[in-house]
Amino acid sequence: MARRNGRGRKLSARILISQLLILAITSAIGFVLLAFAQRDQLDRDSEQRALTIAHITAADPQIRQAMESGVDGGIVQSAAGRIQNSSHASYVVVIDLHAVRHSHPLAELVGRPVEESVEVWHGEEVLGSDHGATGGSANAKVPLYGPGGELVGEVSVGIPEKDVLGQLRHELSSFAEFAAIALAVGCTASYVLARRLKRTTFGLELEEIAGLLQDREAMLHGIKEGVIAFDPQGRVSVINDEARRLLGLGTAVGSRLDDLLPDGRLRRALDGTLEGLDLTVLTDSHCLAVNRMPVVLQGRALGAVVTVRDRTELVGLLRELDAVRGLTDALRAQQHEFANRMHTMAGLLELGEHGAALDYAVELSRGDAAPAEAVRDRIANPLMVGLIVAKTTVAAERGVRIVLEQDSRLGEQPGHLRRLLTVTGNLLDNAVEAAQGQPGAAVRLSLVETERAITLRVADSGPGIPPGAAERIFEDGWSTSPDRGTVRRGLGLALVHRLVQRHGGSITVSEGPGAVFTVRFPLPDHDPAPLGTSSTAAPSVLEGAL
Known part of the structure; x- marks a missing residue:
């Protein structure tokens, strides 16, 4: 039949x-x-x-x-x-x-x-x-x-x-x-x-x-992954709904990447200019892992298939985990110092040297309170004070000294507070890591608030930025250091760059030994969202990944 x-x-x-x-x-x-x-x-x-x-x-x-x-x-x-x-x-x-x-x-x-x-x-x-x-x-x-x-x-x-x-x-x-x-x-x-x-x-x-x-x-x-297929001429032949969502594309079938996306790391990853597995690419809303595979059948090149996975939440969780791990290491190191102090106090008390023990306790309290008081004199916002003091403590355990510049002035309720905390924490972490192990390792921090802008400057004593890399340093995936632990290198500065530019600010870096990052946020703040909230879903995702 x-x-x-x-x-x-x-x-x-x-x-x-x-x-x-x-x-x-x-x-x-x-x-x-x-x-x-x-x-x-x-x-x-x-x-x-x-x-x-x-x-x-x-x-x-x-x-x-x-x-x-x-x-x-x-x-x-x-x-x-x-x-x-x-x-x-x-x-x-x-x-x-x-x-x-x-x-x-x-x-x-x-x-x-x-x-x-x-x-x-x-x-x-x-x-x-x-x-x-x-x-x-x-x-x-x-x-x-x-x-x-x-x-x-x-x-x-x-x-x-x-x-x-x-x-x-x-x-x-x-x-x-x-x-x-x-x-x-x-x-x-x-x-x-x-x-x-x-x-x-x-x-x-x-x-x-x-x-x-x-x-x-x-x-x-x-499937929950974005899939894009290209024909031998580089035109989009197949695209699923997830790829449209992650890449922000509409009707893309039959179009070339040159007509769909501006020049950048994302387009270079999709068209095969960048080679490698699980290429990390940042967009305004997502952190993506991109893989491109050529398609060959019976010796004939039929184009390529690209898979796109959303790793935004994963990257944010991994960075938070790494931060907690670093804080845990610092607390573990401080535990030994506190134990030594307590042993000294216990010995003085057993010997009956009560006056000496009291003097020793007063000296310790003054020494611990001095850094925090020095920060409070220039920074009025308690959240920023807490961030700087915590970063100073962690950096000290790594042999790096963080110095707050004398010209620093920040009000109690500054504009762009949520973004300042994010950017400051990220730049300080990068600076401490760059200066660690260098003779006289130090990081200098300046926060200046005026009527027109808030200027943040972070300088370190590390090896600095290679010549000609000042523009590429803010591209996602660029890094001079290998991956450490769970954190993928080359994301922090790219996220900072996007965050600053999205809110009308600017970020620059000097080349040569001792990198100096300068960030400027214009005032007044037209998006004064309370801390812990976000005006849009996309910035909150990226800022959380920092």
Whole structure:
């Protein structure tokens, strides 16, 4: 049954058979239409030929004279027979105005009247067909005038229908040969086309192609990863809903990346300029992991497939985990220092040196409170004070000294507070890491608030930024340090850069030894969202990742 319905045949055979049927049917229809058209044309030609013979007969002087005088004597029959024989007409009949025949191929009909009346009383010519005693003929009738110019009769001439059919068969045989040649060429072309289509579809049958399409649609729209497929020319051929959401693309099928995305790390990762696995790319709303895989089938390059995964929440959690781990290490280090102090206090008390123990406790409290008080004198906001003191403590455990510049001034409720905390914490972490292990490792912090802007400056004593890297340092993925722990390098500064620019600020860095980062937020703050909230969902995601 499957074979009978055509499903069991291969795709190439089904295409070939369908095209052959189409060619055969169209050729047959064309041949029939051509036969009818040619028959009509031959009938018209026969009528014109009969008309010419009729005019010649009507111009014969013997026939004209005999018909006008009324004295026939067989003259008309003889002249008409001569013309009929020479022209191979079916008949040449001359009748008078009383519809009596004066000539006819059948001699017994001469002198007898015709059944129809004379049709040329007004001198017109009549063309048509006739089925008389001699069979079917193409007929032409013309008026017959005597030498004096008076109408004396009618001349009717017929061309045998068998002549028309014979000529038609001769011409149609030629047409049939041409049609057969055209059909053969069409069959050959159909066979070549079917083979080519077979190669194009990699040998897959129609049902297999339909099944693959259904599976592809179900897979593309069912998975939680973004998928984009590119053809060999770099145009988007397939894109699923998740990829549109992550990349912010609309109708992208058929477009090139140059028309969809501006130049940047994202476009370079998608088009294959950047090589590697799990390339980390930042957009305004997401932190993405991008992988590109070329597609080659049977030695033919078919383009590439790109997968895009959303790692925004994962990166944020990993950075928070790393920060907590660093704080835990610092607290563990401080535990030993506190234990030493407590042992000293316990020893003094056991020895009864109560005064010495009191003096030692007062000295320790003053020493611990001094850094916090120094920060409070210049920074009025308690959240920023707590951040700076915590970073100073952690940096001290790593052998790095954080110094707050004397010109630092920040009010109790400064603008861009939420963003200042994020940017300051990130830049201090980077600076401490860069200065760690350097002789005289130090980080200098400056926070200056004026009526027009808040300026943050962080300088470290590390090796600095390589020459020519000041622009690339803010690209996601750029870093001079290897990945540490759970944190992927090259994200912090890129996130800071996006955060600052999104709120109308600017960030610059100096090249050479001792990097100096300068951030400027304009005032007034047009997005004064309370700490812990966000004006839009996208910034909160990125700021949380810092």
